[in-house]
Amino acid sequence: MRFHDTNVRQQAVVRLRAGAKNADVARTLDVPLGTIGYWRHMDRAKRGECPGRHAPRCPRCDGCELDEAAYSYLLALYLGDGHIIQYSGHRVPSLMITCDDNWPGLMDDCETSMQTVFPDNSVCRVRKQGCHNVKVYSKHLWCMFPQHGPGKKHERPIVLEEWQQGIVDDHPWEFIRGLVHSDGCRITNWTTRTVGGERKRYEYPRYFFTNTSTDILRLYTDALDRAGVAWKHTHQSRAAKTVSVARKASVALMDQHIGPKY
Structure with a gap:
């Protein structure tokens, strides 16, 4: 040499x-x-004169603009089906949201929100068996998702920081929608009644949200309260707890802002 x-x-x-x-x-x-x-x-x-893209900016570090509605939705997806990981030898961690292939619309919404929150970073989809991981690399994931930590989410405290809680309070429906898309569903129940001597079948929709983290359940019910949705816990023997929305007016409100997965 x-x-x-x-x-x-x-x-x-x-x-x-x-x-x-x-x-x-x-x-x-x-x-x-x-x-x-x-x-x-x-x-x-x-001298700072290199051509090409500038280093990705961060709303927390650089004070750049943040689409708070998109972040509220993405935060909920992260709490439900997301995780942050940094592989050995990689300088930059990645955020992955696992989306079932049965809900392509949900996957599109996830990708859109991720790209909106991280406009300077590339978002991709990684194919897995029956699902895709919607993925983004960023050095600022720790800034945007301080709930990250070792172990499973239900085994550690999940508490929003003040700035995050302010965003969720301002955009509760996006947060509720993200949680329902992650760990919730809209189903149709049915029952029968005897009317005029004739047995008739009646159907009615309701929403369920199931999670094993008491903190995430509380964040969900707090958002429902802020949005004016009536809810109740259902009795279950397993570790996971379920929140039900069944009253007609509340279901109509959920249908207006959320609706079934697609």
Whole structure:
């Protein structure tokens, strides 16, 4: 390997700053063209003049604009079906939201919200058996999702920071919608009644949300309260708890803002 002293490098940088072409500088100083290109790049990077995309910005670190409605929805998806991971050897962590292939519309909404919250980053879909992971890499995931931590979500406290709670309070329906899309559903129940001596079948819709984290359940019911939705816990023997919305007026309100998965 051929080494070049500091004086030669400085001569090259001076010529490059003056507008000389890489090939001319390489020929004049008898230095490989690739080395000249590297010196030029390092000099421009040092002065902040590198071409191309700027480093992705962060609403928390840089104060750039955040689409709060999209974030409220994405936060709920993260609490339900998302996780943040940083593989060994990777400098940047990734956020992955697992979406069932049965709900392509939900997957589209997830990707749209992720791209809206992280406009400077690329979003992709990774195919898995029966599902896709909607994925984004960002150094600022820890800033945007401080609930990340070791272990499963239901085994550790899940508490929103003040700025997050303010967003959820301002956009409760987006938050409710994200949680229902993750761990909830809209179903149709039925019953029979005898009317005028004739047995008739009646159907009525209701919403269920099931989770094993008491903190996430509380965040869901708090948002329902803020949106004016009546709810109740259902009795179950397993560890997971279910919140039911069954009153006609509340179901109509949920249908207006959420509706079934699609």
